[in-house]
Amino acid sequence: MLRISKLTDYAILVMVELARSGDTLSAHALAERVGVELPTASKVLKLLAGGGLVESFRGANGGYRVNRPAAGISVAEVIAAIEGPIAMTECSVEEGLCSQEDSCGLRGNWQRISLAVAEALEGVSLAEMAAPMKHKPAELRISVVA
Numbered sequence: 001m002l003r004i005s006k007l008t009d010y011a012i013l014v015m016v017e018l019a020r021s022g023d024t025l026s027a028h029a030l031a032e033r034v035g036v037e038l039p040t041a042s043k044v045l046k047l048l049a050g051g052g053l054v055e056s057f058r059g060a061n062g063g064y065r066v067n068r069p070a071a072g073i074s075v076a077e078v079i080a081a082i083e084g085p086i087a088m089t090e091c092s093v094e095e096g097l098c099s100q101e102d103s104c105g106l107r108g109n110w111q112r113i114s115l116a117v118a119e120a121l122e123g124v125s126l127a128e129m130a131a132p133m134k135h136k137p138a139e140l141r142i143s144v145v146a
Helices: 006-021 025-036 039-050 075-083 107-122 128-129
Strands: 054-057 064-068
Touching: 006 025, 006 039, 006 075, 025 039, 025 064, 039 054, 039 064, 039 075, 054 107, 064 075, 075 107, 075 128
Parallel strands: none
Antiparallel strands: 054 064
16 A cells, blocks of 8 residues: 655645645644644654745744745645655665666666656645545546455
8 A cells, every 4th residue: 555654644734734824833833733743743844844845934923834835836745855756666766776676677667657656746736735625536436456
């Protein structure tokens, strides 16, 4: 099963909340609004700032805000800021990371799959994540093979 980490899930929640508010919010306020512990919110915000997705401001009225409109920030960018490059396997990212590389001919196919996943995630913006889904698209239905 493919899953994003809990930290990445929290990062998307934080980014959606920042985008919805349109204001500068403290780490404490964000933690309360999205229902996570303050240390977790602080860690997420530090990673998002390092990834260039949020700006931080010091002082009494300091806090964090998104650095561009939510429609221009993709889910892929948030995931990459927290987890690094989107890749299904180590060899999808760069050569030399897998001990099986010399005897395995699957790298090109894993790269193709990784690209498809990354493109799908790039196609979903924070603005879309913030909007409620009106109905479940047919393409999201997954069949399970027994």
